[in-house]
Amino acid sequence: MAGTLVARARVTRRRKMSPSAFLQKYLGYLMLALVAYWMLTKFIKSPSQFFSAALDGLENGTLYALIALGYTLVYGIIELINFAHGDLFMLGTMMSALVLSKLGVDHSSLTGWLGLVFTLVVVMAACATLNVIIEFLAYRRLRRAPKLAPLITAVGVSFILQNIALHFHGSTPKQHPSALPAASFNIGSVQINQAFLVVIAVTAPLLLLMTFIVQRTRQGKAMRATAQDQDAARLMGVNVNRTISFTFALGGALAGAAGLMYEQTVGTTSYNLGQQLGLIAFTAAVLGGIGNLVGAVLGGLLIGLIQGLNDGLPLLGQLWSQSVVFTVLILLMVFKPEGILGKPTTEKV
């Protein structure tokens, strides 16, 4: 079916006919249908395996979503792809390990929980501050420069953060003790880790709070105005510099939270972690429609889910995890370049 369509599109390319448009429109849906079909057969065959794979995926997905929000917030407001964001997250994992080891908390006692909350607050604040400083030192002066200048600067900041991590943490991945409960329980035959619940309990409220800040508060209003037109925002009395700093602070805080959750669930960190996870989270932001907050969350969850199902069911297995994710990204970009929730802009000039 798809093959004949391709053939027809090739034959009729010279005429200004629409088979290729038809193809573009429906091949995407066809692929979605195939994926849905594949998932459905797996689900029917073994529901419990399906669910545990999906839960694993969602756990990672919420972390991707937190990091993706940092990319999409910054892109939304100053159209900069902040390549250093993944590395900020990486520093977040290391700071978490550092604070927790200084506190010396152990599994799930009351002091353990308090220590975890304390670490969360400290790491979020530290990453927020660091991100604000990065913006102030590296990006602010380049705001009216050609777009490539801040982009290259962001790549540079990324290397600087990695080298800082390399210096303090060493070049080999390190294992850190976890303060999260290792216990799990079963619903039916699906095993649920308590750690998973903690991750959800931390990330879900953060995502909601984020949406609330952007949609409902005065500061959020200033953010949206600045994102759409900086000069017009200034004419409304919005302090654009402070608003951009605030945006970097928000993104940084979310990266810090993701850092702690990652460090706690996976247990290892490494100086180049930011490149791997940062790239995936950036992909999530693009997948969802960069600049779109809900899109970033959706993209993160979707990529987590795809990875989880691919690794756990398995489609192609863990080795192909990244390939599967990026194949999905490429296909989506071909058929819907603006991302899942991104909209092609139709604005009057």
Add this chain to the structure above:
Amino acid sequence: MSDVMTEAAGGLMLSIEDMHVYYGNIAAVKGLSLTVNHGEIVTLIGSNGAGKSTTLRTISGLLKPKKGSITFLGRPINGVAGHEIVGRGICQSPEGRRIFPRMTVEENLDLGAFLRKDKDGIASDKERVLTLFPRLQERIAQKAGTMSGGEQQMLAVGRALIGRPKLLLLDEPSMGLAPVLVDLIFDTIATIREQGTTILLVEQNALAALRIADRAYVLESGSLKLSGKASDLAKDPEVVNAYLGG
């Protein structure tokens, strides 16, 4: 008539002295001086590139003058950040409207009141804007970017008004509008002044601007060419030939 108004309202509101503004190395405004008194409509006319919009952008703090001073209500405002100038009482409806396209009409209006804290005052000013522009009331929940040019212009003026400015800067409010709408906009500008707001108006439609203004300044390539009472300038042969298609 205009002299009477000026005296009745009393005194200087805005004064610009020997202002020079550059874009990089290119001078856009060269040694401009002008004044606006309480209660006046003052218009800046001139052809494209004369420096009219640059002047307004500089007053609003979006550009910094290289030389010269801008004094508003007795205090210097050159070099003051754009968002603080709004707080001093100067709001602008910029060239090209610059409404927030992905926000609704109501959200745009609310942003106009961004620095205000008095909820009752904002509500009554919103009411007033929606009375001036009933079309905005009809479109209150619509995304601003999907409206027609004329409606966007009304929104831009309304959004500036809702900040309850002492001095309202209007940059080309008639640009790209159908003739009927142009009349409506200018009538509304006259009404806004009657309600007590001082206005500095930049226009390419010199005829319409001179009709409602008290005084006018004619700019040419960044410097002042002529100034005087609007009614006199409207009869000045030089102005008529150059700007009124005489």
